[in-house]
Amino acid sequence: MATKEVIEEVAEETQAPEIDSKYRLIILAAKRSKQLQRGARPRIEIDTVKHKNTRIALEEVMRGRVNFTLTDPDADKE
Numbered sequence: 001m002a003t004k005e006v007i008e009e010v011a012e013e014t015q016a017p018e019i020d021s022k023y024r025l026i027i028l029a030a031k032r033s034k035q036l037q038r039g040a041r042p043r044i045e046i047d048t049v050k051h052k053n054t055r056i057a058l059e060e061v062m063r064g065r066v067n068f069t070l071t072d073p074d075a076d077k078e
Contacts, residue, residue: 018070025061032057032066 019025036042036053043065046056060066 018068019061025058028061028066028068029054029058032060 019028033053033056036057042048042056043060044056044063046059048056051059057066
């Protein structure tokens with residue numbers, strides 16, 4: 001189980017500069033983990049028998065292998 005210190009350390013180690021907080025990191029990893037559970041293939045070389053989907057997803061996000069875009073919710077109102 002991940003502790004607060006581990007999550008903060010992982011957030012600092014991420015290669016993607018767009019991930020500006022540990023909360024964004026966790027949300028991205030959770031969404032990617034759901035994709036993996038539904039049958040998506042991992043984007044990194046990792047033993048899927050030894051590692052759970054959540055760990056694989058977190059590692060993918062840390063390495064910058066998960067593409068995402070930031071949207072401004074206020075932009076829709078204009």
